[in-house]
Amino acid sequence: MITLYGAPCSLYTGKVRSYLRKHAVPFAERFQSHPRYRDAVLPAVKNRRIPVVEFDDGAMVQDSSEILDALEKRFPHTARPAGALRTIELFIEAYAERSLLKAAMHYRWNFPDENRAFIVGEFGRLLAFEQGPAAWPQVGEGIAGRMSAYLPPLGIDATSIPAIEASYLKLLALLNDHFLHYPYILGDAPSRADYGLMGPLYAHLGRDPYPVRIMQQKAPMVMRWVERMNAPEQHAPEYPDRALTFFDQDDLPPTFRAFLRHAVTEYAPELGATARAFDAWIEKHPDKASGMHLADKEDQPSLGPIEYKLEGATVRQMSAAHTLWMLQRAQDAWNAAAARDTDRARAILADAGGAHLLDLKLARRLTRIDNKLAIA
Numbered sequence: 001m002i003t004l005y006g007a008p009c010s011l012y013t014g015k016v017r018s019y020l021r022k023h024a025v026p027f028a029e030r031f032q033s034h035p036r037y038r039d040a041v042l043p044a045v046k047n048r049r050i051p052v053v054e055f056d057d058g059a060m061v062q063d064s065s066e067i068l069d070a071l072e073k074r075f076p077h078t079a080r081p082a083g084a085l086r087t088i089e090l091f092i093e094a095y096a097e098r099s100l101l102k103a104a105m106h107y108r109w110n111f112p113d114e115n116r117a118f119i120v121g122e123f124g125r126l127l128a129f130e131q132g133p134a135a136w137p138q139v140g141e142g143i144a145g146r147m148s149a150y151l152p153p154l155g156i157d158a159t160s161i162p163a164i165e166a167s168y169l170k171l172l173a174l175l176n177d178h179f180l181h182y183p184y185i186l187g188d189a190p191s192r193a194d195y196g197l198m199g200p201l202y203a204h205l206g207r208d209p210y211p212v213r214i215m216q217q218k219a220p221m222v223m224r225w226v227e228r229m230n231a232p233e234q235h236a237p238e239y240p241d242r243a244l245t246f247f248d249q250d251d252l253p254p255t256f257r258a259f260l261r262h263a264v265t266e267y268a269p270e271l272g273a274t275a276r277a278f279d280a281w282i283e284k285h286p287d288k289a290s291g292m293h294l295a296d297k298e299d300q301p302s303l304g305p306i307e308y309k310l311e312g313a314t315v316r317q318m319s320a321a322h323t324l325w326m327l328q329r330a331q332d333a334w335n336a337a338a339a340r341d342t343d344r345a346r347a348i349l350a351d352a353g354g355a356h357l358l359d360l361k362l363a364r365r366l367t368r369i370d371n372k373l374a375i376a
């Protein structure tokens with residue numbers, strides 16, 4: 001039995017929970033308030049973020065992408081995309097992890113009349129459920145203050161908000177079109193593209209009171225996908241009797257290609273600016289040898305401020321080294337692919353305007369050691 005330490009309102013927990021359900025992996029979910037989290041899990045992972053998965057052999061992993069890697073290794077019989085689509089699913093996972101965080105956080109924290117009581121209650125429940133409803137608001141407010149303080153470093157401000165909203169509404173329209181024809185991003189079976197997107201599109205945008213209404217009203221097929229991704233079975237009555245296969249990498253449908261173009265358009269400028277910030281950071285830190293953490297305390301440190309364009313607006317935010325580690329994973333899959341698949345993945349990304357992302361090389365490779373970013 002696997003234990004998932006997480007919470008319903010947690011973005012990255014939504015990604016892992018969906019994977020476990022879709023792959024029929026038995027698991028139980030616990031809050032961080034569970035005594036085992038405090039006594040055994042936190043001392044082992046040394047990272048306060050959720051999700052954490054504790055495997056039946058005692059291994060514990062923090063970071064949703066590393067958890068999915070571990071699950072892929074431990075349950076190798078489960079279907080996953082191969083060839084060029086492996087690179088593409090990892091790229092979409094990276095986009096979902098970073099680029100959609102802005103919409104998730106904006107729609108959670110900037111609509112307090114509708115959201116605040118709910119989300120403060122959620123935080124109270126996950127930390128102090130056993131203390132009862134009277135205790136939740138105060139406990140929840142403490143966390144809410146810390147979480148909403150992430151908005152400025154994420155670049156969510158008066159200048160960027162119209163762009164963040166425009167970008168999100170475009171995404172909803174593109175995905176709604178896609179799900180008119182297919183149950184998942186890469187066809188008739190779920191992939192890491194779907195799990196990655198489930199983080200923001202479920203925990204925040206498909207569950208908090210204000211944004212869930214937008215999704216229900218503007219993108220009912222996306223709402224259905226969220227429901228499907230949380231179901232243990234295929235749950236796709238709209239498209240019955242289909243083989244559970246992925247798209248043919250040589251024949252990707254227009255709705256997928258339009259979605260990928262949007263993801264590349266919105267994410268590539270942030271990636272490019274972050275890569276430049278990393279290279280500048282490396283120059284300033286010649287002492288950082290292989291195996292050293294980027295920062296002593298922070299698991300996912302920033303590399304300093306960056307600026308880039310989103311939907312014509314200038315976004316000013318703190319960069320995130322973690323997003324480069326995610327990109328590197330897609331690049332690694334690309335480098336490991338057979339020649340034919342390498343060409344194909346490049347052609348798919350080129351069609352979306354993002355072939356250059358495969359060539360974006362960093363001054364040093366990144367890795368994670370003891371659940372923290374480090375120089376490889």
Ligand SMILES: N[C@@H](CCC(=O)N[C@@H](CS)C(=O)NCC(=O)O)C(=O)O
Binds near residue numbers: 010048049
């Ligand atoms: N890269 C990590 C990110 C995890 C993460 O940021 N989790 C949030 C909750 S969804 C958290 O624990 N935040 C606590 C904090 O920022 O202090 C992953 O994919 O697991």
